[in-house]
Amino acid sequence: MIKNYFKTTWRNLVKSKGYSAINIGGLTVGMAVAMLIGLWVYDELTFNTYHKNYDRIAQVMQHANFNGKIVTQNANPALMGPELRAKYGNDFKYVVQASWQYSPLLAVGDKRITQGGIYFEEDAPEMLSLHMLKGTRAGLHDPHAILLSASVAEALFGESDPMGKTVTVDRNQEVKVTGVYEDLPNNSTFSKVKVILxxxxxxxxxxxxxxxxxxxxxxxxxxxxxxxxQGDMDNISQKIKTIKSDNVGKEEKQARWVVFLQPMRKWNLYNEFRDGINTGGSIQYVRLFGIIGSFVLLLACINFMNLSTARSEKRAKEVGIHKTVGSHRLQLIGRFFTDSYVTVFFAFLLSLLLVAVFLPAFNEVANKKIELPWLNPLFWGVNLLFIFITGLLAGSYPAFYLSSFQPLKVLKGTFKAGRFASLPRKVLVIIQFTVSVMLIIGTIIVYQQIQHAKNRPVGYSKSGLINLNFEDELRKHFDAFRTELKNSGAIEEMAGCVPITGVWNTNGGFDWEGKDPDLATDFPNNSVSYDFGKTVQWQIKAGRDFSRAMATDSMAFIINESAVKFMGLKDPVGKIIRQRDKSYTIIGVVSDLLQESPYFPARPTLYHLDSYNDMVNLVVKLNPQQPAGQSIRTIEKVWKKYVNDVPFDYSFVDELFASKFNSEERIGKLSSYFAVLAIFISCLGLFGMASFVAEQRTKEIGIRKVLGASVSNLLRLLSKEFILLVTTSCIIAVPIAWYYLSEWLSNYDYRIHISWLVFFAAAVLALVITLLTVGFQAIKAATTNPVKSLRNE
Structure with missing residues (x-):
């Protein structure tokens, strides 16, 4: 009997090739999209779970009241670790002090590579549960040791054993390899740490x-x-919250420091704070894509159920014959469920193939390294559950409804489906296009927001600017290096600075005339050399630039417009800013240089002249009169004359600025791809439904044509129902999309205002897609020779 069910199912699939292709194709695409999104969401939700004790690991962070706002930071004094061990040692198994991640130069013989590294206290490998391939986790107890990841060990030593070998770090520090650990996965906060010192x-x-x-x-x-x-994260946070304020002086106490623990499980998904409140982070994208994945899968299921139930009404006579020859109702139910589950299972196999083919491209867009978890029971469990639920939903209508027909009525032709039989299908079509229109609107808004931020004035000229590392040899011979490059014609100007696309340090303790004595301040205080302004071509709004002819400029500030506004200075040039026992004169005001997030206001910022030793970066303005490639080759040649043992490495400032949009652009790209697929799935369903309706009304169309109806009249007749359904979808989608997109945009201070034109454009696009999809079938039906449809009457 089961074998017979499968034969019948196969016969029905082959008999209705068009409907089968639409059914299986839509379901395949929907399942593939849902699977890709599910893998992405799983990767995000399992972030840092590689570390066995991740639920008990935390980072010590601080809230402080600066410039009238509560700011949150993960930077701490070096004494934080020892103080926690001394006063609260019973609450912690490990306390680890660490540097910031950086890129050390590693040398073994003639081999030189740059990799991500970090300085850690000796308990870090145990805390992070590193998988040691050679050596032990105790390798950092020697102050001249180094732990290498497997990939770096192979790059430096090849197949030979690295244990006990010497590595030179940053050209001046020799260390001994005491361990090799497995490279950390991409979904770990420390995935880029390849070297531990x-x-x-x-x-x-x-x-x-x-x-x-x-x-x-x-x-x-x-x-x-x-x-x-036994430790509790919240309780311990309460215990240690005053550890900083208890150890600082009166001036620093104004900031009202609050120390707390941020659990590792929140580092990736809940990493954003506003006014001291954790407002979320990447979790919003996990939720967004979770919803999109569910919706796309829902659309595919709606198609499947719509076409399955629509086609099942044509099988009423088949049911009548089966019952006449003695089939029981349970047998008919089994037959219909077999049809449903075979189709779903076949679509599932095709979706696995699609995912395997497109996963590398998806990883590239999503910046992931996801693999299909063939051996993960959860992966198969979720998929089997989906197959079961989809097959059950799609097969339940024909299985239970059609199997209840009385064979006499069916075979006599007196059976009618009923006036409301098509209502569920209409509701499902409305749901489909409501989701599709929302995705269209969302894609447009995300794109507009990114472009809005990209077009924001940055206060300097990004064109032709490159960054170089400020090596010690260049500090010693800065003027000679600069002169030689200028004489070569490769550059227009060059200056020392901190990276222009970021804030590396801030200072407090500033005072000026009219300042509230209770206000704690914390400003980016950027070290620059002469000619920095010429190099980046900043816009001077008042006063002048730093000048070599003015010896007093060593005790001067140039401030940005945000600083002028924050300090309430009406005529800032010539005013004095004090920092403890030093006084600085404001000699100029410049436009805000956009150094941090393009979505938030620029902070009040100060610029001062400093020694080259306090700068880590060189910014170079290429000569626009010659090709950039030629200029860079010249710079490299001169670089090697002064620095012969460090690889020449550079980055374009405009590319570094563009990288600030990576996260939003990835989300925008993925959203647009999913929106296109959702519309494609919806159109498949609409095409199938239009085809079915046209087939149902074949004789009606023939009669109308015989009576003189034109093609345009028939096109209007067949299309108006679908146009009405899609219009209803637009009316429902617009307020929902407006509400949720307004919530999303509220996370950005620098944002667009949603225009009604976006909703109008999305609605028009949905209607045009509908007309194109339905119109093809309608025209085909309207131009069919009526003799063919009426000759069997």
């Missing part, structure tokens, strides 16, 4: 840390902790 070595290299006058006043390191088995 001891924190004790960092302290040796930076003796100024132990000589600081106010060691609690400077935040330049990170602190990670692992709680004991």
């Amino acid at each position: 001891p924190w004790s070595l960092w302290l040796i290299q930076n003796p100024w840390v132990n000589d600081m006058e106010k060691p609690w006043g400077s935040n330049f390191s990170q602190t990670y902790v692992q709680l004991t088995e």
Whole structure:
């Protein structure tokens, strides 16, 4: 009997090739999209779970009240770790102090590579549960040790054993390999850490840390902790919240420091704070794509159910014959469910193939390294559950409704489906296009928001600017290096600075005339050299630029317009800004340089002249009169004359600025792809339904043509129902899309205002797509020779 069910199912699929292709094709695409999104969501939700104790690991962070706002930071004083161990040691299994991630130059013989690295205290490998391939997790106890990831060990030593070998770090520090660990997965916060060095070595290299006058006043390191088995994250956060304010002076206390623990499970998905409140982060995209995946899958299921139920009404006579020859109702139910499950299973197999083919491209767009989890029971469990539910929903209508028909009525032709039989299908079509229109609107708004931020004035000229590392040899021979490059014609100007596309340090303790004495301040205070303004072509609004002819400029500030506004200075040039025992004169005001997020206001910023030793970056303005490639080759040649043991590396400032949009652009691209697929699936369903309706009304169309109806009249007749359904979808979709997109845009200070034209354009697009989809079938039916449809009457 089961074998007979499968034969009948196959016969029905082959008999109705068009409907079968639409059914299976739509379901295949929907399942493939849902599977890709599901893998992406799973990758995000399992972020950092590679680390076995991730639910008890946290980063120590701080809230502080600066410039009238509560800001949140993950930078800590170097004394934070020792203080936590001394006062609250019973609450923590491990307390680890760390540097920021950076890119050390590693050398072994003639091999030189640059990889992501970090300085960690010795308990870090145990806390992060590194999988050691050679050596042990205790390898950092030696201050001149180094742990390498497997990929770096292979790059430096090839097939030979690296243990005990010497590696030169940053050209001046020799360390010994004491361990090799497995490369961390892409969905780990530390995935780019390929080299781990001891924190004790960092302290040796930076003796100024132990000589600081106010060691609690400077935040330049990170602190990670692992709680004991009995430790509670919230309770311990309450216990340690005053640890910073208890150790700072009166001036620093104005910031009202609050120390707290941010659990590792929230680092990726809940990493955004506003006014001291955790407002979320990447979790909004997980939810967004979770909803999109569910909707796309829903659209495919709607298509499947719509066409399955529509076609099942044509099988009424088949049911009548089966019952006449003795089939029981349970047998008919089994037959219809077999049809449903075979179709769903076949679509599932095709969707697996699609995912396998498109996963590399999806990874490239999503910046992921996802693989199909063939051995993961959860993956198969979810898919089997989906197959079961979809097959059940799609097969339930024909199985239970059609199997109840009385064979006498069916075979005599007195059976009628009923006036409301098509209502469920109409509701499902409305749901389909409501989702599709919302996705169209969302895609347009995301694109507009990104373009709005990209077109925001940045306050300087990005064109032809490149960044170089400020190596020690260049600090010693800066003027000679600059002169030689200018004489070569490769550059227009060059200056030392901190990276122009980021803020590396901030300072507090500033005072000026009219300042509220209770206001704690914290401004980006950027070190620059002479000619920085000429190099980046910043826009001077008042006063002048730094000048070599003015010796007093060593105690001068140039401030941005946001600083003028924040300080309430009417005529800022010539005014004095004090920082503790030093006084600086404002000599100029410049437009805001957009250094941080393009979606938020520029911070009040100060610029001052400083020694080259305090700068990490060179910014170079290429000569626009010659090709950039030629200029860069000249710069490299001169670079090697002064720095012969460090690879020449550069980056374009406009590319660094563009990278600030990577996250939103990835979301926008993925959303647009999914929107197109959702519309495609909806159109498949609409095409199938239009074809079915046209087939049902074949004789009616023939009679109308015989009576003189024109093609345009018939086209209007067959299309108006679908136009009405899609119009209803637009009316429903617009307010829902407006509400949720307004909520999303509220996360950005610099944002667009949603125009009604977006909704109008989306509605028009949906209607045009509908007309094109339905119109093809309608024209085909309207131009059919009526003799063919009426001759069997």
